[in-house]
Amino acid sequence: MITILETSALNTVQDLGRPGYRNLGVGTSGVMDALALQVGNILLGNQMDDACIELQTYPFVLRFETATTFTVTGIDAAIELDGRTILPWMIETAAAGQVLRVGPPKAGARGYICLAGGIEVPVVLGSRSTQLRGSFGGLDGRPLEAGDTLETIATALDVVGYGALPPAAVLDAVATAEDSKVIHLRAMPATDYALFTPEAQQRLWDTPWRITPQSNRVGYRLSGAPLELRHRVELRSYGVIAGIVQVPPAGEPIVQLADANTVGGYPRIATVIEADLWRLAQARIGTRIRLHECSFAEGVAAMQPVNAYLDKLRMMVAHYRSSAHSRAGMKSGAKA
Template sequence: MIEILSSSALATVQDQGREGYLRYGVGTAGAMDRLALAVGNLLLGNPDDAAGIEIPMFPFRVRFLADMAFAITGADCPARLNERALLPWWTVQAKEGDVLTIGVPTSGTRCYLTLAGGVDVPVVLGSRSTQLRGQFGGYDGRQLQKGDVLKAVGEGARTMPRDAPRAAGFGTVPPEFTVPAPSALPGATADETAVRVLPAAEYECYCPESLEAFWREGWKVTPQSDRYGYRLAGPTLRAMHAVEKRSHGIVPGVIQVPHNGQPIIQLRDAQPSGGYPKIGTVIEADLWRLAQARIGTKIRFVQTTYPEAVAALEELAGYLARVRNLVELFRSSRH
């Protein structure tokens, strides 16, 4: 068990998301950086659908109320267990009474705390993810608050499984160092996030100069951005004629253009339908990069193709397979 010590941390319980319910008006929710959560679960030997804690505000502090193994993945955050500095993307064994402090990230914006066994909250519509808009799932359908106590699932609730990696030093290389990034763009700076985009249904409705600007310019992530969507600021995107659409289905990654011409990227807590025209869609393989883009930084769109998008997903699957193999190799070496 762990006790939340931070107030107004905006942290939520999330897993890989609630699939198959968009047709009923229920959004996907789930971790913004699903890759980071997946790696945390792999390192601990958890099921792929285990839930963890998504943390977007820092510092974040928890107290362990029992011996428990955990891992921290996602944004590059300085972390301490009591006074001991911790490595990122690493497994650690905590003792009852230990306090974990996760500091402000040096890069990225969201980190994930995973517990051996996974966070134990009720499964609602096939997922443990928090759906903030509908106020269900996760921990009472809300953000975590100071004083909340969370349990872990099953035997992993008290200690690391015998065949799982030990705290003596086991982890993995973060994906940004091993998964190929989109090609650098002219004029891009180090703090800009490049994501690959497929043109969407209304792409051809926009003026040529707007389309050129869409690919050329960096788009600033505004303070109005959150888990529902990133509201971007940049050149005004103008359609060649008025585009009026009936409300239709949308998914995370869709880039819509409202009447003010400033695009919005729909994310994990977005509504499952909308009527704004769609100019593009961030490919699924780059949503984890998008999730780590900071407020005030810029996003660059890189045009891609469907075969390239499929290949990018295969690259992510290859990375996860290597992590899984590494964990299994470590386990076998402990016997």
């Protein structure tokens, strides 16, 4: 069990989401940065869909009521366990009564506290994710508050001291000579791309769009020169997934994210590819992003390095743990 000692708004329990219920009007939800959660669960030997705490606001402080192995992924931040600095993306074990503090990130936006065995909250429609708009899932369908307790499968792993290179250090971003503070994302022209003027189409790719404060887990609203249609159109509602870039009448795009509506009707100009959604999830308010046009085939192929990164991490964890157990066995045999 863990107890939340300090938290700000919108920190929630999340897993990889609840696909398959859009026909009932239920969005997928789940973590914004699915890659960070998968890395944490691989490091801990968890199931890939085990739930974590997603942090969006800081500081966040919790107390371990039982010995628990954990890791914090997604961000580079000041992280302390009973005042001792620990590294993100590394496996640590806390003793009962120890306190974990996660400060504001120096890099990234959303942190993930992953615990060995996961977090035990009720499964609703196949997921433990918090659906804030529907007020269900997670802990009573709401953000975490000071004083809350979360049940865990209290697990202290017998091997610690290993970790992962962050995805940003391994996976190549779009090659560019521009300002490194701009986040570069690959996107495919979407269904309604041809409805926009040639000038708007070019502006989509040339503009460093700024993420506005009117952004959240539903979607990022982008600020820049408006994108104009060739002529006014009325579209039937269509299914919406994370990554779709819609353009409302004002002409400034909205990128749909984890808590996206199940249906929409604004023209779709582009779709950010799945392989780059984790980069978008780690973009802060005020950050500028650039979209780079890619084909469907290139978008599909872009998942190969991501999957290879996760596969190599699985192999590393298995090898490290096996070697540690072998060394422990040899020492035990020598003592005997």
